[in-house]
Amino acid sequence: MTNILFLIVSTSKQLEKIRFVATTHHGLEEVLADELKALGATNIRLEKRAVTFEGDQKLMYKANLCVRTALRILKPLTSFRARHESAFYNKIKKIDWSQYFTLDQTFAIHSVASSDYFTHTKYISQKAKDAIVDQFREKTRKRPSVQIMEPDFRLYIHIINDECNLYWDSSGESLHKRGYRVEHYKAPINEVLAAGMIKLSGWEADSIFIDPMCGSGTILAEAAMIAYNIAPQLHRKYFSFKNWKDFNAELWEEVRQEAIAAERPFKYEILGFDVAFQAVRVAERNLERGNLADKIQLNRKDFERHTPPEIAKGIVIMNPPYGERIETVDYEINGFYAMMGDHMKEAYTNYKVWMISSNKEALKCIGLKPKKKHTLYNGALECKFQCYTMYRGSMKKKATVES
Numbered sequence: 001m002t003n004i005l006f007l008i009v010s011t012s013k014q015l016e017k018i019r020f021v022a023t024t025h026h027g028l029e030e031v032l033a034d035e036l037k038a039l040g041a042t043n044i045r046l047e048k049r050a051v052t053f054e055g056d057q058k059l060m061y062k063a064n065l066c067v068r069t070a071l072r073i074l075k076p077l078t079s080f081r082a083r084h085e086s087a088f089y090n091k092i093k094k095i096d097w098s099q100y101f102t103l104d105q106t107f108a109i110h111s112v113a114s115s116d117y118f119t120h121t122k123y124i125s126q127k128a129k130d131a132i133v134d135q136f137r138e139k140t141r142k143r144p145s146v147q148i149m150e151p152d153f154r155l156y157i158h159i160i161n162d163e164c165n166l167y168w169d170s171s172g173e174s175l176h177k178r179g180y181r182v183e184h185y186k187a188p189i190n191e192v193l194a195a196g197m198i199k200l201s202g203w204e205a206d207s208i209f210i211d212p213m214c215g216s217g218t219i220l221a222e223a224a225m226i227a228y229n230i231a232p233q234l235h236r237k238y239f240s241f242k243n244w245k246d247f248n249a250e251l252w253e254e255v256r257q258e259a260i261a262a263e264r265p266f267k268y269e270i271l272g273f274d275v276a277f278q279a280v281r282v283a284e285r286n287l288e289r290g291n292l293a294d295k296i297q298l299n300r301k302d303f304e305r306h307t308p309p310e311i312a313k314g315i316v317i318m319n320p321p322y323g324e325r326i327e328t329v330d331y332e333i334n335g336f337y338a339m340m341g342d343h344m345k346e347a348y349t350n351y352k353v354w355m356i357s358s359n360k361e362a363l364k365c366i367g368l369k370p371k372k373k374h375t376l377y378n379g380a381l382e383c384k385f386q387c388y389t390m391y392r393g394s395m396k397k398k399a400t401v402e403s
């Protein structure tokens with residue numbers, strides 16, 4: 001009887017609809033919404049650098065495992081209003097934290113604010129931590145420890161004016177950490193941004209894929225996982241939700257097995273090049289680590305001296321130097337972009353070439369008019385991510401772009 005009751009309670013908890021928040025980078029909200037919809041999310045709403053959606057516990061597990069363009073999946077805890085730090089501290093202290101975690105478990109707090117009342121996010125986290133620790137100490141004379149990396153629980157505080165929203169971060173660590181990028185070469189792009197760029201490009205794994213300036217191989221790794229439909233977090237062990245009292249190991253395993261069963265073959269090539277030997281070596285080791293090495297061919301090539309395979313349809317996604325973070329060897333930056341444009345016209349017939357760069361002056365030197373453009377941020381740098389469609393004859397600047 002007790003077992004049946006437990007089963008009913010736990011199943012109904014699993015099926016309970018919750019309004020989650022998935023955070024992301026600026027400009028990726030729509031692709032994130034599409035990804036969540038494909039997993040079964042409902043009532044999806046686009047916010048600034050976030051998407052809210054409804055789903056149950058299984059969807060939360062699926063989102064953590066399979067979504068490529070989310071940074072964190074947050075589950076609401078509570079909301080309240082506060083206009084000064086003592087009110088904030090008191091309201092946090094009123095929550096019974098012992099119902100969520102014990103003294104032996106570690107926690108961390110991440111805060112984001114857009115408020116005239118609270119301006120320093122580190123201070124917000126500090127105040128919230130004090131309130132939690134003080135509550136435990138007053139009750140037990142002991143306190144739980146804060147742990148920045150991989151804590152058992154991560155509280156996410158989002159303050160808009162005087163509205164304080166508290167969430168449990170089910171991911172615990174940012175989902176851009178896929179586990180394959182163990183080494184960096186110069187200015188690596190964020191994994192979530194790389195996946196978002198591929199999604200924005202509209203590539204449906206229906207052609208050859210090339211990154212001719214691959215650096216540490218991030219764009220290639222994300223392309224391979226999209227091509228073969230490999231869940232981006234398949235090899236990650238740590239998720240904060242595994243430490244929650246309602247963690248359902250069986251359901252989590254079911255979600256993992258479903259993701260593995262959904263992998264698919266891919267019949268085109270994925271090619272990566274870089275002028276620097278060291279970059280190619282770093283990319284090789286990263287792809288090896290991500291079990292992706294057999295899916296991608298890497299070679300040292302100078303963009304200008306290399307012609308890609310002649311095909312009827314292909315895609316290039318590249319993150320060239322911007323002239324701010326990495327210098328080019330043979331050219332000043334505008335000349336480098338002019339060289340890229342000339343070589344694209346000469347050698348990349350039938351390819352769609354997508355490029356991200358923060359250097360708007362240099363992008364003009366490509367000498368082609370992009371038809372599609374998105375604004376994205378690579379770290380703090382505002383960038384344009386734009387597409388050039390290369391036709392036979394674009395050398396003569398005839399048909400340079402399409403929609």
Ligand SMILES: C[S@@+](CC[C@H](N)C(=O)[O-])C[C@H]1O[C@@H](n2cnc3c(N)ncnc32)[C@H](O)[C@@H]1O
Pocket residue numbers: 185186187188189190212213214215216217218219273274275276279301302303304319320321322326328329
């Ligand atoms: C911004 S980094 C790319 C970072 C990469 N997306 C990643 O995530 O690691 C630019 C890369 O372009 C490469 N590069 C510069 N000039 C090149 C050229 N002429 N041909 C090929 N690669 C070049 C650099 O060696 C560098 O690895």
